[in-house]
Amino acid sequence: MMDRSYNAVMSRKTEIMKKAVGIDYDTFEKEGIVFDYEAMMREAGYSLEEIKKIQGETGVGNTPIYELRNLTNLARKMAPAGKGARIFLKDEASNPSGSFKARRAATAVYHAKKLGYKGVIAATSGNYGAAVASQAAMLGLKCIIVQECYDSQGKGQPEIVEKARKCEAYGAEVVQLTVGPELFYSFLNLLEETGYFNASLYTPFGIAGVETLGSELVEQIVEKTGKQPDVVVCTNAGGGNLTGTARGMRKVGAEGVKVVGASVNLKGLHMASDTDFNKKSFTTGHTGFGIPFTTNPDRSDVPRSAARPLRYMDRYVTITQGEVFYMTESLAQLEGLERGPAGNTSLAAAFSIAQEMDEDQIIVVQETEYTGAGKHIQPQLSFARDNGIDLHFGNPRDEIPGKSIILPEHPKMIKAVDLDMDKIRQSYVKNMVKKKSDDREFSDEELSYIAVETNLTVEEVKGRLK
Amino acid sequence: MLAKKGDWVMIYNIVLEPKDRAPQIPEDTKKVPLEMWIKGFLLEDTEVGEMADIETIVGRKVSGKLIEIHPNHKHNYGNHVPEILQIGKTLKELLFDGEGK
Numbered sequence: 001m002m003d004r005s006y007n008a009v010m011s012r013k014t015e016i017m018k019k020a021v022g023i024d025y026d027t028f029e030k031e032g033i034v035f036d037y038e039a040m041m042r043e044a045g046y047s048l049e050e051i052k053k054i055q056g057e058t059g060v061g062n063t064p065i066y067e068l069r070n071l072t073n074l075a076r077k078m079a080p081a082g083k084g085a086r087i088f089l090k091d092e093a094s095n096p097s098g099s100f101k102a103r104r105a106a107t108a109v110y111h112a113k114k115l116g117y118k119g120v121i122a123a124t125s126g127n128y129g130a131a132v133a134s135q136a137a138m139l140g141l142k143c144i145i146v147q148e149c150y151d152s153q154g155k156g157q158p159e160i161v162e163k164a165r166k167c168e169a170y171g172a173e174v175v176q177l178t179v180g181p182e183l184f185y186s187f188l189n190l191l192e193e194t195g196y197f198n199a200s201l202y203t204p205f206g207i208a209g210v211e212t213l214g215s216e217l218v219e220q221i222v223e224k225t226g227k228q229p230d231v232v233v234c235t236n237a238g239g240g241n242l243t244g245t246a247r248g249m250r251k252v253g254a255e256g257v258k259v260v261g262a263s264v265n266l267k268g269l270h271m272a273s274d275t276d277f278n279k280k281s282f283t284t285g286h287t288g289f290g291i292p293f294t295t296n297p298d299r300s301d302v303p304r305s306a307a308r309p310l311r312y313m314d315r316y317v318t319i320t321q322g323e324v325f326y327m328t329e330s331l332a333q334l335e336g337l338e339r340g341p342a343g344n345t346s347l348a349a350a351f352s353i354a355q356e357m358d359e360d361q362i363i364v365v366q367e368t369e370y371t372g373a374g375k376h377i378q379p380q381l382s383f384a385r386d387n388g389i390d391l392h393f394g395n396p397r398d399e400i401p402g403k404s405i406i407l408p409e410h411p412k413m414i415k416a417v418d419l420d421m422d423k424i425r426q427s428y429v430k431n432m433v434k435k436k437s438d439d440r441e442f443s444d445e446e447l448s449y450i451a452v453e454t455n456l457t458v459e460e461v462k463g464r465l466k
Numbered sequence: 467m468l469a470k471k472g473d474w475v476m477i478y479n480i481v482l483e484p485k486d487r488a489p490q491i492p493e494d495t496k497k498v499p500l501e502m503w504i505k506g507f508l509l510e511d512t513e514v515g516e517m518a519d520i521e522t523i524v525g526r527k528v529s530g531k532l533i534e535i536h537p538n539h540k541h542n543y544g545n546h547v548p549e550i551l552q553i554g555k556t557l558k559e560l561l562f563d564g565e566g567k
Binding site for chain 2: 006070073074077119142143144149150152154156158161162164165168171172173174175176177178179180181182183185186193194270272273274275326329330332333334373374376377378379380381382383385386391392393407410411
């Protein structure tokens with residue numbers, strides 16, 4: 001009988017993954033820390049045209065885009081004269097499973113079926129689980145979703161519990177766990193036991209699936225306004241949303257569009273802490289994932305992540321929990337669109353950034369997510385209050401993650417706060433130095449790789465190594 | 467309480483005892499076990515609290531402590547949060563009644 005102890009399973013990680021993803025990542029490895037990202041995307045992924053066809057077959061994509069006229073007018077009231085860009089919203093909640101994650105799942109599950117796998121497994125507490133389950137149902141594959149769901153008191157985030165329900169509604173088995181990164185051990189165990197496909201969020205096909213989001217939004221904005229958008233704001237966690245969107249925009253010739261990442265500020269809350277777990281009022285789109293995955297993308301459940309946000313990110317901002325909840329209610333009250341809070345992280349950021357931009361400019365919020373019991377501001381704020389979080393109106397700048405949620409007293413207080421891109425790039429470079437694991441100097445090939453990864457010149461990389 | 471063969475139930479397992487948890491996790495998490503909950507159809511009549519064998523919806527056979535018969539989803543829209551009502555009110559006054567700039 002196979003040894004299923006923690007150490008034994010973890011030591012078989014590489015072979016389990018190879019079997020479960022069907023990609024030999026070694027073929028893309030180059031000198032030292034370098035790997036050939038574009039070759040991986042080309043050879044293991046799909047072209048934009050192929051993806052459109054795959055997604056079209058299951059009704060994924062081609063979501064509507066709305067101009068948020070009332071929120072634009074509101075932003076203009078707060079902004080200096082002549083400022084306040086037109087705000088548009090890509091309604092990704094219209095996808096079959098209720099979020100843009102359907103795009104990632106469509107390609108991953110299609111690929112699994114093509115390779116002859118009987119089922120798919122994904123480790124996620126987010127919308128991706130529902131997306132994989134929905135696509136698996138459409139393509140006739142079995143599906144298991146592994147969730148980090150409860151704290152040691154058995155208390156679950158309403159948002160995550162709702163996602164479990166939704167996965168079950170699509171016929172998936174849901175394995176629920178308490179807090180901790182050893183979820184990966186249970187995940188590997190399941191892959192090995194079932195021989196199912198690892199529908200990881202970070203494979204080339206998953207990320208390529210998001211490219212249609214970028215290409216569609218550019219085409220829709222051009223059709224509606226006669227020009228390309230100036231700024232696109234992407235909620236950023238693992239980096240796949242931003243990476244795929246930016247790549248898709250470039251593929252349709254929108255190189256000049258500024259790409260802004262936005263995350264909810266959860267500074268000070270440890271992602272693997274049992275006691276912090278239910279003090280978070282957001283389970284995704286926050287800095288707890290956003291910063292580590294941006295500064296060190298190869299930390300996911302595959303050897304090389306296809307999500308590499310720092311290559312594409314022009315700016316990275318944070319927004320508070322209170323601001324996102326406030327904007328979620330604003331979207332319902334002023335635009336007649338009731339959507340889930342997590343997807344509105346980029347909306348809150350865009351409302352602030354629009355005020356810095358000229359009136360004739362265009363800013364696009366590139367996603368929404370579905371809403372419902374558990375996954376709605378009412379239960380999420382109610383849950384926060386029950387957990388001793390101090391909820392009140394005030395200045396969002398005073399919010400302390402895990403202690404308070406401050407709803408802005410006035411919408412003019414909503415402010416996207418810039419993270420220092422230079423520090424983020426520096427942190428990426430530091431992580432690469434750690435990865436090198438010896439004292440030798442980086443080769444020219446390695447320096448060029450870091451330059452592309454961080455969107456710097458080779459000279460600038462050299463400067464940061466001193 | 468006795469659960470019947472074929473009943474939809476929830477089982478519980480400890481995946482890792484505190485002493486076996488990964489070294490890099492925070493101290494508070496290290497003090498508690500890694501726990502797991504799975505649902506499925508019961509394969510033999512079993513008392514709640516006893517070890518049970520189930521078949522999950524995808525056909526996987528799993529064993530664990532039987533903790534619930536006909537488990538249901540308990541999440542809802544939470545308690546009323548009065549602050550939420552104020553948001554739309556404020557915004558509509560600002561946008562349509564001429565306050566602001």
